[in-house]
Each structure stands twice: as C-alpha cells, then as structure tokens.
Amino acid sequence: xxxxxxxxxxxxxxxxxxxxxxxxxxxxxxxxxxxxxxxxxxxxxxxxxxxxxxxxxxxxxxxxxxxxxxxxxxxxxxxxxxxxxxxxxxxxxxxxxxxxxxxxxxxxxxxx
Amino acid sequence: xxxxxxxxxxxxxxxxxxxxxxxxxxxxxxxxxxxxxxxxxxxxxxxxxxxxxxxxxxxxxxxxxxxxxxxxxxxxxxxxxxxxxxxxxxxxxxxxxxxxxxxxxxxxxx
Numbered sequence: 253x254x255x256x257x258x259x260x261x262x263x264x265x266x267x268x269x270x271x272x273x274x275x276x277x278x279x280x281x282x283x284x285x286x287x288x289x290x291x292x293x294x295x296x297x298x299x300x301x302x303x304x305x306x307x308x309x310x311x312x313x314x315x316x317x318x319x320x321x322x323x324x325x326x327x328x329x330x331x332x333x334x335x336x337x338x339x340x341x342x343x344x345x346x347x348x349x350x351x352x353x354x355x356x357x358x359x360x361x362x363x364x
Numbered sequence: 365x366x367x368x369x370x371x372x373x374x375x376x377x378x379x380x381x382x383x384x385x386x387x388x389x390x391x392x393x394x395x396x397x398x399x400x401x402x403x404x405x406x407x408x409x410x411x412x413x414x415x416x417x418x419x420x421x422x423x424x425x426x427x428x429x430x431x432x433x434x435x436x437x438x439x440x441x442x443x444x445x446x447x448x449x450x451x452x453x454x455x456x457x458x459x460x461x462x463x464x465x466x467x468x469x470x471x472x473x474x
Contacts, residue, residue: 285460292371294466295407295450310460342406351395351454353462355406 253278258343258356265333265363273328273359275343282348284326285310286318288339289358295342301326302348333363366390369451369465377473380441384468386434386451395454396427398436400447401467407450410436441472 259274277284285300287310297310301320315337317329326345330337343356369386376382388396396413411418413425413434424437434451451465 292466295464297460300460308460351397351412352409353407353452355408357406 255279256343256345256354256356258341258359260359261357262360263362265330265361267333267335267363269333271330271333273330273341273343273361275326275328275356276324277326277343277345277354278324279345279347279354280323281345281354282323284320284343284345285353286316286326286328287342287344288312288337289342290339298328298341330361335363337361338363366463367451367453367465369468371466371468373469373471375471375473376441378441378443380472381437381439382441382470383438384436384449384451384470386436386465388432388434388451388453388463390453390455390463391432392456393432393453394456396425396434397452397454398423398425398434399450399452399464401450402447407464410449438470441470443472443474446470446472 256277282303286298287295289295296312299318301307307318341359344353346353367388398410399407400410401407411420413427417426422439426435448467448469450467453463455461
C-alpha cells in the first residue's frame with residue numbers, strides 16, 4: 253500500500269491564484285481530513301469527510317473548498333490564494349471508528 | 365484549547381531521561397495518543413496511552429483521568445529521539461473527534 257499520497261510536495265503561488273492540492277489513499281478509509289500546520293499553532297483542521305459525497309468544515313475553512321467524489325480522493329482547492337495561506341498542508345485518513353490517523357507527506361505552500 | 369502542551373524546546377544530553385506533559389479540557393475524552401513528528405515530515409503514531417499506563421521500550425505513557433493529564437517519559441535518550449511530540453485526544457462523539465496539541469520539541473544533544 254502507498255498509504256496517503258499528496259501532490260505537489262512544494263508550490264509557490266501569487267496572491268489571487270487558485271490551485272488544487274491532491275490527496276489520495278489506498279487503504280479504503282472512510283474518514284479523510286485536511287490540516288494546515290503553522291509554527292506555534294499546531295495542526296488545525298480545515299475540512300473533513302466521513303465518506304464519499306459527505307464533507308464538513310473544520311476549524312479554519314475560509315478560503316478553501318473540498319469535495320469527495322470517491323473514497324480514495326479528497327482534493328483541497330484554494331479559491332484565491334492569500335499570503336495568510338502560506339503553510340504546510342497535511343492530508344490524513346483513518347478508518348471510521350479507528351484511532352490511528354495516517355498522514356500524507358505534506359505540501360509546502362508559499363503565497364507571495 | 366482542547367489540548368495543551370508545553371512547546372519546549374527541551375534540549376537534553378544523550379542518555380538523559382525527559383518527560384513531557386499534556387492536559388486536555390474535555391471530560392468526554394475517550395482515547396489518548398502520542399504522535400511523533402520529525403523535522404519537515406508528517407506526524408506518525410508513537411503509542412497509545414492506556415489508563416493503567418503502558419511502556420514501549422524506552423517510552424512510558426501515563427494517563428490521569430481525574431486531573432485530565434497525560435505524560436510521556438523517554439528514558440536513555442538517543443539522538444534519534446529528536447523530534448516534536450504531539451499529544452492527541454479523541455473524544456467520544458462526533459466525526460471530527462481528534463484533537464492535536466501544538467507539540468513539544470525535543471533535541472537530544474551528543
């Protein structure tokens with residue numbers, strides 16, 4: 253199993269540009285989540301999904317959209333990038349009811 | 365905040381014993397974990413924390429439900445233990461039920 257994969261690993265955007273961060277998992281996990289991690293702030297939940305077709309907002313959803321058309325994929329869209337969205341983004345998945353959360357390797361995003 | 369940790373950093377010599385603490389605010393918390401995050405990498409599960417306390421080699425985790433307090437003890441520190449340690453709490457209800465502390469950074473010095 254590849255586990256949780258994320259692309260790209262690094263990205264530089266200009267203010268106002270849009271882009272999609274890709275996330276996929278091959279473990280047939282129901283739950284998938286997107287976090288951002290900033291120095292001193294820890295991991296903050298952006299959006300999450302409990303299954304295909306179901307998504308919900310986390311702690312910091314503004315400026316981001318998600319969709320979950322399949323169990324495997326959970327892309328995160330930045331609608332109009334802002335410098336405040338400069339961060340490291342982690343996608344994660346876990347089986348419903350299970351305790352262990354598996355994280356992808358992260359995407360380092362810089363918005364100029 | 366649901367989970368509070370001392371951010372450190374903790375700088376300890378090789379062979380030292382070091383302890384990290386974590387407090388949580390939700391009395392409905394059900395499960396407890398320590399995750400480890402290496403520099404510029406993703407967090408990974410280190411160990412679960414059980415009510416009676418548990419060991420995994422040089423690592424000992426303790427839980428005090430009455431005080432809503434979790435600890436991680438590392439004995440005989442190795443250079444390879446240098447990382448950030450995240451305290452994680454799972455509450456009983458809701459799909460969004462995992463809460464992460466901000467992490468405690470450990471550097472083991474030769």
